[in-house]
Amino acid sequence: MQNVNEAPTYIHQFDKDEQIISTQDLSVFYGGSVQKLFNASLQFKKKTITALIGGSGSGKSTFLRCLNRMNDKVARVDGEIWYHGLDINKNNINVYQLRKNIGMVFQKPNPFPKSIRENITYALKANGENDKQKLDQIVEESLRAAALWDEVKDKLDKSALAMSGGQQQRLCIARALALKPEILLLDEPASALDPVSTSKLEDTLKQLRTDYTMIMVTHNMQQASRISDYTAFFHLGHVLEYDTTENIFTNPKGEITEDYIRGSFG
Amino acid sequence: MNAKTRNKIATAGIYTLVSIVVIILFGILGDILVSGVPHLSWHFLSSEASSYQAGGGVRDQLFNSLYLLVLTLIISLPIALGAGIYLAEYAKDNWFTNLIRTTIEILSSLPSIVVGLFGYLLFVVQFGFGFSIISGALALTFFNLPTLTSNIEQAIEGVPQAQRDAGLALGLSNWKTIRGIVLPAALPGILTGIILSAGRIFGEAAALIYTAGQSASTIDYSNWNPFSPTSFLNMMRPAETLAVHIWKVNTEGIIPDATIVSAATSALLIIVVILFNLGARALGNHLYRKLTAAKS
Numbered sequence: 001m002q003n004v005n006e007a008p009t010y011i012h013q014f015d016k017d018e019q020i021i022s023t024q025d026l027s028v029f030y031g032g033s034v035q036k037l038f039n040a041s042l043q044f045k046k047k048t049i050t051a052l053i054g055g056s057g058s059g060k061s062t063f064l065r066c067l068n069r070m071n072d073k074v075a076r077v078d079g080e081i082w083y084h085g086l087d088i089n090k091n092n093i094n095v096y097q098l099r100k101n102i103g104m105v106f107q108k109p110n111p112f113p114k115s116i117r118e119n120i121t122y123a124l125k126a127n128g129e130n131d132k133q134k135l136d137q138i139v140e141e142s143l144r145a146a147a148l149w150d151e152v153k154d155k156l157d158k159s160a161l162a163m164s165g166g167q168q169q170r171l172c173i174a175r176a177l178a179l180k181p182e183i184l185l186l187d188e189p190a191s192a193l194d195p196v197s198t199s200k201l202e203d204t205l206k207q208l209r210t211d212y213t214m215i216m217v218t219h220n221m222q223q224a225s226r227i228s229d230y231t232a233f234f235h236l237g238h239v240l241e242y243d244t245t246e247n248i249f250t251n252p253k254g255e256i257t258e259d260y261i262r263g264s265f266g
Numbered sequence: 267m268n269a270k271t272r273n274k275i276a277t278a279g280i281y282t283l284v285s286i287v288v289i290i291l292f293g294i295l296g297d298i299l300v301s302g303v304p305h306l307s308w309h310f311l312s313s314e315a316s317s318y319q320a321g322g323g324v325r326d327q328l329f330n331s332l333y334l335l336v337l338t339l340i341i342s343l344p345i346a347l348g349a350g351i352y353l354a355e356y357a358k359d360n361w362f363t364n365l366i367r368t369t370i371e372i373l374s375s376l377p378s379i380v381v382g383l384f385g386y387l388l389f390v391v392q393f394g395f396g397f398s399i400i401s402g403a404l405a406l407t408f409f410n411l412p413t414l415t416s417n418i419e420q421a422i423e424g425v426p427q428a429q430r431d432a433g434l435a436l437g438l439s440n441w442k443t444i445r446g447i448v449l450p451a452a453l454p455g456i457l458t459g460i461i462l463s464a465g466r467i468f469g470e471a472a473a474l475i476y477t478a479g480q481s482a483s484t485i486d487y488s489n490w491n492p493f494s495p496t497s498f499l500n501m502m503r504p505a506e507t508l509a510v511h512i513w514k515v516n517t518e519g520i521i522p523d524a525t526i527v528s529a530a531t532s533a534l535l536i537i538v539v540i541l542f543n544l545g546a547r548a549l550g551n552h553l554y555r556k557l558t559a560a561k562s
Contacts, residue, residue: 126442
């Protein structure tokens with residue numbers, strides 16, 4: 001039996017004006033009583049990439065899905081999530097509007113079975129944007145931002161399902177970017193991709209850092225160390241350490257963190 | 267016996283069983299078509315049924331079958347679609363939902379003669395619709411709804427959860443996600459459900475004998491006023507269908523060419539069902555391509 005020291009060894013903090021989103025004592029319960037996340041309090045800095053690492057069942061994906069309320073109807077979420085001076089974990093929050101501001105990209109690429117263009121325009125049209133010129137412009141902008149434009153500009157009306165997995169995942173990013181979000185949540189975005197597609201995706205994410213804040217769950221330690229600025233280590237539902245990526249990987253303060261990082265690097 | 271031999275035996279067994287199914291299927295289809303198709307003629311398709319002379323056709327029965335099919339689908343499809351969407355997307359996993367599902371399963375195994383008698387009591391007698399197309403269409407709706415609903419439910423549930431997550435994460439409402447993403451993706455499955463139930467409706471006799479009736483009144487195909495008693499569109503007239511016609515000429519028919527008429531009608535019924543299947547598939551593929559941009 002591993003002895004879990006539940007007290008975090010170090011949690012990095014930012015000034016109020018540096019933060020974009022933060023959580024206070026966030027806990028998640030499944031089926032009424034099974035607790036998967038314990039009092040997570042984390043602050044995220046604007047226009048950075050933060051990696052959430054930890055073993056399976058450590059609660060990192062659960063935490064991520066709280067930030068745009070994807071756990072509604074799935075689990076009970078206690079605690080506060082502060083975003084632009086609002087506690088977005090409250091019932092009276094307009095989650096549809098919230099999710100336009102906080103986009104999400106999933107583990108497996110999930111483009112709609114529609115054309116590449118429609119994948120991007122569907123949500124925009126649903127929001128009432130019908131100006132064709134404007135839509136075309138947004139399609140191009142978002143595909144360029146996701147570094148996909150050059151590959152697909154001649155086949156925008158072909159099915160998105162005909163693309164490679166890596167292209168599909170970048171289309172999912174473009175689709176989220178089209179709504180002009182501030183924050184992009186990425187749930188192991190590269191885990192279903194081959195190494196070449198993964199490195200392309202990482203390049204894309206690094207470029208996006210100038211305009212967007214990204215919070216990314218990853219199982220891949222090399223990936224976390226390559227592209228993230230800050231790293232939070234989750235263990236059995238507790239955040240044990242949160243620091244700059246450099247500190248986490250070169251000078252972890254907690255023993256469990258160190259074991260995990262060493263072990264994962266083999 | 268080693269694994270290789272066992273595998274060979276199992277494979278042989280499976281092939282044998284499949285052959286039995288194929289032989290039975292082609293045997294029945296072949297028999298019906300071989301004995302029926304030679305008697306199909308333009309005259310047979312375009313003339314009225316005769317009551318006691320040889321040489322009658324099935325013009326009205328053919329039209330009645332198609333009309334009933336269309337009416338039944340118009341009534342049952344929206345209901346089944348709504349119920350299927352509810353069960354797949356909104357219903358909570360509790361005893362009430364399970365009760366609904368069990369009820370649907372029981373209803374779908376109801377013998378069609380029971381549905382017919384029920385329709386007779388309710389629509390023909392109680393509501394006073396008489397033996398009429400509308401009574402038949404309502405009885406067929408009862409007969410068809412359970413299967414169609416569970417087919418549609420399964421088609422919708424077959425759409426991966428990741429698609430719904432994607433829609434929600436883009437700030438779409440539940441309904442927008444269902445309408446714009448889940449339903450188009452489920453379309454091929456929904457279509458299969460419609461085709462299966464159309465075949466059942468088209469070939470159904472027992473549920474219609476006591477609802478749509480066994481007589482074909484004289485109808486006028488140039489009268490487009492659905493409220494006129496002689497109009498072919500009138501829903502209040504009794505209407506014998508192809509399947510009921512087959513049953514009738516075989517049980518109480520006094521025409522001398524009863525065997526020929528019933529063979530030809532059977533072949534016609536099967537051909538129409540096949541044509542309907544192919545047509546619906548083509549339409550469905552076209553729709554699916556349009557909605558999803560697949561393979562274009």
